Every structure is written in C-alpha cells, then in structure tokens.
Amino acid sequence: MVKVERIDLQKEGLTKFFSPNEVRILEILWDRGPMTSAEISEELEDLSHAVVGGTLDRLVKSAFVERTVDEGGKRLRYIYSPVGGRDDVGIKISERVIDSLYETFGDATLSALGRVERKGGSK
C-alpha cells in the first residue's frame, strides 16, 4: 500500500514498501502486461483466489494497478494492468517519502538530497 508509516527499511527490495503478495502481483503485471485475475492466479498457485482478489483490490485502491471491466465475453471480467512501470512506482514512492521527510526536517532534507545527487553524478 505504501503508507509512509509502514515502510520497513530492513526488508528486501520492493517488500520495503509493499506486502510480498503485492510485489509478486506487480512483478507479474510488469512482465506480462494486461491480464485477467484468473491468469494472475494461475501464476500464483500457492495463493487462494480470495487472497489474490483481496490483494488486487488493495493494489487498485492504492492506484498502483488499474482495471477495466471487459464486457466482451459471456460475462463481465476485469482486465488488470500496472499504472506505470517500475520507474514510475519508484518516483511515486520517492515523492511520498521525500514529502514526509521534508515536512519533518525541512531544508535538512534538501541538503541531504543534494548530496545523494552528487554521489549519483560521480558514478
């Protein structure tokens, strides 16, 4: 969900910001593009439909994944796609974290960011 207060820097990779199931679904959507929930569930055999469904609902609510209703078939179904790629997620999360840091530390945050930028530039 990426709530700033829930971020756990001890964890690995994207699980710092998302639950493990959310990361697995995001990775699948980034790799394979628009999919139905049945197709996503096929990739996640160890998870029940209820868990996959709940996770998808949360990802849509937090706007990292979007869905459209497909009326083409006999029934309705959702088609899921990621909102932006990995970089976009990186930007979105960074903005949220930096906003929170700036709110707390003010200009100190900016000078720290300046240092990060210089380090990045010398790479």
Place this chain on the structure above:
Amino acid sequence: MNGLECFYVCLVAAGIVLPLIVLTAVTAGLFMAYRWGRGVKPLFGAQLMLTVMISSSLASMDCYMSTWVWVYLGAILGGVIVIGLLRTWNGSRLKSDSLGRFDALSDLEEEFHVDIVVLDAQRARALAYKDTVYLSVGLLERLDDDQLRAVVAHELYHLETRSPRMLSSFLALTSLTFLRYSDEGEADAYAARMVGMEAIAGALEALRIRDRKERAAVLLQQA
C-alpha cells in the same frame, strides 16, 4: 440529584460497576461472535450473561430497581438506532462501490425479476439490499451459469423475507428470546429448490465460503 445520578450512586454502593462493565464487554463479544457466524451457542452465551447481569444487579442493589427498566429500554432503543445508522452507512458505501447494471446480466434479471447491480471488487461478494441484488465482478468471474443462478436465488430469498439480520439478532438478544435467525440455511434451501442442490453447493465451494461444508451437509439432509 436526579434519578440517573441516584442510580449510579446506588450501583457504586453495591460495588458492581466494574463487574457490569466486564460482563457487558463479554456479552458484546459473544454477540459479535454469533454475528460472525460462529453458530448459535455464542448467542445463548450472550443472553446468559445478560441474565446474570440483570439478576445480580437486582439482587445486590437496595434502591431504584425501576430505573433498571428505563436503563434497559434505553439500551435497546440506543442499539436499534445504532444498527439503523450502520445500515444506512452500509447502504451509502454500497452505492459508491457500484458499477451499475450491465446488459450481460439482463437474462438473469429477467429470470428472477430483480435488479442486479455489479459491485466494483475482485473479492467475491453477493448481497441483497433494498430490492436489489449486488454481485461483485470477482464473483461473476468465478461461477458457472447454474452456480450464479443459485447465488441470485439465494440473495432473492433474503430480499423476499426482508430480514434485517443484525436488528433481529439484537432484539433476540435483548428480549432473551431464543428466536434464531438461521436464514443463510433457509436461503440455501430456497436456492436448491429454485435452481438445484448441486448448483448452490457448487457455488459455496467455488467461493470457498467458510462454513460451506456444514451448509452443504444441511442441504443434503433436507434433500
């Protein structure tokens, strides 16, 4: 001092304020357990706790017995009002979760003479509220035609019997009557009659309803 203040002083003098708070919490917990579908035993437990509360206060207090009647009636009225507000709130949330009606479901609507509104959720949800059956997209994805018809029939039963379940359970609790609202089972039986037992049992299984095994067993017994 007015009547209620006297009543409170009398409660304190009898030394039962804390026990009453604990018992109220236990009663509420048991009642919620019943509402979350843990069988009828928690309801009986809650009613037993209520009886203990009332009788022990009557036995230990020396004054203002009649105030108990007013306090109790006030609690019932308050509960009914809170449940009514919750219902209204749930209704407005339902509206904001709705995607509206779809042509793909018009055959079903005609067959059962009911409006079907689609809920915007991948989680499987089916519910009946004010003349309308609500089904989530996730539910539609996971059921075959007969299973879906059975779910609609099940919800239709709720609409036709119009039983506000929270309210009827609350009144059963506070009136100490052992009227139990087991309408899930009755709605299943209705769906089995309208569509078929395999269809409703299959739907319970496909949706992984928590008490699906018990409910299917009850259906089998009735058949």
